[in-house]
Structures are given as C-alpha cells and as structure tokens.
Amino acid sequence: MIQIHFIINPIAGSGNHNISKKMLQAFFDHNEYEITVKFSVYKNHTTKLTLESIEQKAQIIVACGGDGTINEVASCILGSPIILGIIPLGSGNGLASNLKIPKKIHKAIAIIKRQDVKKIDAGSLNDRFFFSNTGVGFDAHVIKHYEESNNRKLFSYVTAVFKSLKNINDTRELEVNINDQTFKVKPFMVFISNSNELGYKISLTPKASLEDGLLDIIIVSKLNPFKIILFSFLMLFKRHHLIQEVKSFQTKNMTLSRKDFNHFKMQIDGEYRLIESNTINISISEKAINVFA
Numbered sequence: 504m505i506q507i508h509f510i511i512n513p514i515a516g517s518g519n520h521n522i523s524k525k526m527l528q529a530f531f532d533h534n535e536y537e538i539t540v541k542f543s544v545y546k547n548h549t550t551k552l553t554l555e556s557i558e559q560k561a562q563i564i565v566a567c568g569g570d571g572t573i574n575e576v577a578s579c580i581l582g583s584p585i586i587l588g589i590i591p592l593g594s595g596n597g598l599a600s601n602l603k604i605p606k607k608i609h610k611a612i613a614i615i616k617r618q619d620v621k622k623i624d625a626g627s628l629n630d631r632f633f634f635s636n637t638g639v640g641f642d643a644h645v646i647k648h649y650e651e652s653n654n655r656k657l658f659s660y661v662t663a664v665f666k667s668l669k670n671i672n673d674t675r676e677l678e679v680n681i682n683d684q685t686f687k688v689k690p691f692m693v694f695i696s697n698s699n700e701l702g703y704k705i706s707l708t709p710k711a712s713l714e715d716g717l718l719d720i721i722i723v724s725k726l727n728p729f730k731i732i733l734f735s736f737l738m739l740f741k742r743h744h745l746i747q748e749v750k751s752f753q754t755k756n757m758t759l760s761r762k763d764f765n766h767f768k769m770q771i772d773g774e775y776r777l778i779e780s781n782t783i784n785i786s787i788s789e790k791a792i793n794v795f796a
C-alpha cells in the first residue's frame with residue numbers, strides 16, 4: 504500500500520476549490536493507495552501537518568495550494584525519500600507552472616498517479632528554504648501589501664504593485680558578494696530565483712532551471728518612476744534586462760549584508776518574512792527534493 508497524504512490549504516487562490524477526501528478517493532485505487540487528507544486551519548499550520556505526516560510514515564505528501572503551501576511541505580521533506588506531489592490551488596502557482604503541472608485538479612492527480620519523479624534543486628536562505636524564489640526590495644513590498652489585502656487574486660497583486668510604488672525611495676544600501684565580486688548597491692530589488700516563473704506566466708528569470716544547480720539572480724539598482732514603468736512593461740515581454748540598471752547573474756551562493764539595520768524585509772516563495780539578521784547567506788542544494796512532475 505502506498506501511503507499518500509494530501510495537505511490542503513483552504514484559502515489558497517480564490518479559496519473556492521471543492522477538493523475533499525471523498526473527491527480524492529474517487530481517483531485512487533483503494534487496493535493500491537491509502538489516503539490521508541488534512542486541511543490547514545491557520546497560517547503556517549501546514550508545517551505541523553507535514554511533520555505529523557512524516558511521523559505517520561507518509562511516502563507521498565501532496566501540497567494542495569500555491570507556492571507558500573509547497574514551501575511549507577517541501578521544507579519539511581527536503582533531503583528525505585518522501586516524494587512531493589502538487590495540486591496547484593494557489594493564485595500565482597509559479598513553481599507548478601514551471602514544472603508543467605496543470606491547474607485542473609484531475610490533470611494534476613494524473614501526474615501524481617503517473618509516478619514520474621524529478622529531482623529538483625532547493626534554495627536556502629540562512630535557516631530557511633525556498634523552492635521558487637526569494638527577494639529583497641520591491642517584490643517584498645508587493646507581497647507585504649498583497650497579504651494585507653486579504654484577497655488572493657491577480658487583482659490584489661496589481662493593487663499591491665501600485666501601493667508598493669510609494670515605498671520605492673526606501674532603498675537602503677546593501678553589500679552584495681557574488682561570484683567572488685563584492686559591490687554596494689541601493690537596490691530597487693534583489694531577486695533570487697530557482698524557478699523560471701513568478702506566476703501568471705510572468706518571469707524575471709526566464710533562463711532559470713530547477714535542475715541546473717544554479718540560482719538566477721537579478722539585481723536592479725534604484726530606478727526613477729519612468730524607469731519603473733519601463734521595467735514593468737519590458738518584464739511582460741521578458742526584456743527587462745535591456746535596462747542598464749538590471750544586472751543578471753547565475754551563482755551557487757551569494758551573501759547580502761547591511762550595516763545600518765539588523766533585519767531584512769523579504770519575500771520567500773511569495774510569503775512576506777522579516778529576517779532578523781544583518782547578513783543573508785543564500786545557496787543552492789542540487790537535486791534536493793523528489794517531486795512528481
């Protein structure tokens with residue numbers, strides 16, 4: 504019997520999915536799979552549920568939600584033989600889209616039942632992990648405003664972008680150490696990605712691969728309002744690197760540090776996090792997690 508656990512985020516995306524134990528049971532042969540279904544009932548509850556599933560000897564844990572839910576499940580099973588399944592119920596679903604996992608529930612389940620395993624890389628940031636992307640600056644502001652909106656839809660991301668434009672002059676100097684170069688920057692954004700998609704088919708790092716053992720970085724120094732509009736427009740066509748303030752890198756590790764503050768306001772896989780340290784060490788673990796894709 505294969506022990507398969509589903510951990511469902513009921514508020515992911517628009518929150519109006521009808522996924523239930525009864526519905527899932529209909530897809531799986533009772534002689535082959537033993538199904539356990541859990542719902543998260545508060546923020547970060549998924550971590551506790553996943554740790555319980557590991558204790559309960561789950562062989563497959565399916566994250567049913569967006570990048571934030573995947574992050575909570577995958578961070579717990581990293582480096583273990585447990586296989587991650589994904590049913591994309593989120594708003595952006597960047598990682599699922601990079602893995603070509605369809606949003607239709609029955610199609611995502613077909614991928615789990617096919618049992619083709621891919622090993623993908625995992626990023627780490629001090630003592631946390633990311634599987635899709637992380638960043639400091641404009642993207643972190645956008646995620647903070649998005650979470651405050653209490654509505655997880657594309658429109659909320661667009662509103663959050665406009666609200667974040669008010670904070671654009673709040674750029675403090677960072678020291679960046681990457682590929683044996685050290686330099687200072689007042690960033691509009693430092694964006695670090697494992698995946699080639701942010702969600703909604705938008706990408707800041709279109710050449711990134713989940714399997715190349717590298718992180719794709721873009722560092723954008725302070726932009727004036729005209730350049731921000733130009734940057735946003737070019738990003739839609741994946742041409743933002745044409746702006747001179749945008750520098751692209753690929754690396755296995757990097758460090759961000761700052762002297763004036765002892766914290767970083769970051770987004771990690773689309774969730775706002777305050778990291779209490781004046782140094783951020785970022786690296787990648789190659790092929791660290793097994794995923795059905």
Ligand SMILES: Nc1ncnc2c1ncn2[C@@H]1O[C@H](COP(=O)(O)OP(=O)(O)OP(=O)(O)O)[C@@H](O)[C@H]1O
Nearest residue numbers: 516543544546547568569570571572593594595596
């Ligand atoms: N019952 C719940 N009530 C409130 N928050 C929850 C609950 N269950 C999970 N969460 C939180 O929801 C957040 C994750 O949302 P998730 O990323 O899965 O969806 P999304 O933001 O709609 O999708 P995406 O990140 O792909 O845009 C996490 O911070 C998680 O801890």
